[in-house]
């Protein structure tokens with residue numbers, strides 16, 4: 001009897017999920033919102049949805065926009081999105097907020113900044129916080145992109161602040177990565193974290209209405225001349241005044257050129273590299289979930305205390321902890 005009920009429940013669940021998937025594929029905004037929340041929280045439903053949506057994804061052109069706080073990424077993304085809309089493209093925007101006490105404000109800020117897009121049904125905007133992701137932010141962000149992609153967004157723009165490893169990782173997973181700089185950052189160009197600077201396929205010097213544009217451009221050119229490139233692509237430098245929409249056409253042109261270059265050259269390799277990274281990240285994330293899912297929070301605190309007081313070392317504790325966990329047990 002119990003078994004029958006269980007089966008009926010399961011069938012009902014599958015039926016509901018089937019409906020959800022259909023709705024998402026049709027671009028239903030409420031279904032998309034629900035799916036993205038589940039995916040972002042890494043719930044079993046979220047994982048299941050990604051499984052079902054993944055075969056329908058892979059069509060979107062994914063553009064990563066990164067750079068220091070306040071350089072004008074959101075303004076640029078808004079203008080780019082509006083431009084893609086003119087071509088009838090449906091656009092998804094994922095804004096990843098850094099962990100900070102201001103996150104709430106930043107999300108609100110993006111909403112206000114991107115206001116012109118909020119009334120547009122063809123644009124889907126989602127902010128993601130970096131908090132509470134156990135380092136799995138890259139996984140969730142990519143799963144969110146999968147939902148948007150499957151839901152028919154031909155273009156997905158990802159905005160991340162290029163400060164932490166996670167954020168850089170996200171930008172790196174896009175088909176093309178745009179790094180935004182501004183005048184007055186001349187000296188920063190040299191001190192910019194190695195690795196952040198080099199991931200870019202296109203450099204934008206925004207706020208070109210401010211003094212110091214030549215200087216930052218020179219610094220950038222000098223840096224690019226000596227940094228090793230992964231391919232024959234020489235990254236263009238585009239000047240923009242995002243608030244005025246200046247330079248957006250040039251940026252669009254550069255994006256198209258890069259796409260054409262990538263398609264002829266290393267796109268397959270890049271996709272493979274990205275897919276490998278995504279897979280490893282997902283495995284890491286799922287393992288961590290399993291371990292933490294089987295470990296009471298108090299146990300973790302106790303271990304942490306052992307480490308903090310140097311009673312025990314992290315390797316022995318990690319080994320003990322892994323022995324306790326049944327890795328075959330599925331959480332979802």
Ligand SMILES: Nc1nc2c(ncn2[C@@H]2O[C@H](COP(=O)(O)OP(=O)(O)OP(=O)(O)O)[C@@H](O)[C@H]2O)c(=O)[nH]1
Pocket residue numbers: 068069070071072073074075076106113161206207208209210240241242243244
């Ligand atoms: N003068 C000038 N101001 C700009 C330009 N682009 C953006 N701004 C302004 O710069 C400020 C920050 O812009 P945002 O688009 O929010 O920058 P952001 O990089 O998204 O900021 P965070 O998401 O907080 O890191 C806003 O007040 C914009 O109006 C520009 O080209 N010229």
Ligand SMILES: [Mg+2]
Pocket residue numbers: 073074075110159
């Ligand atoms: Mg922003």
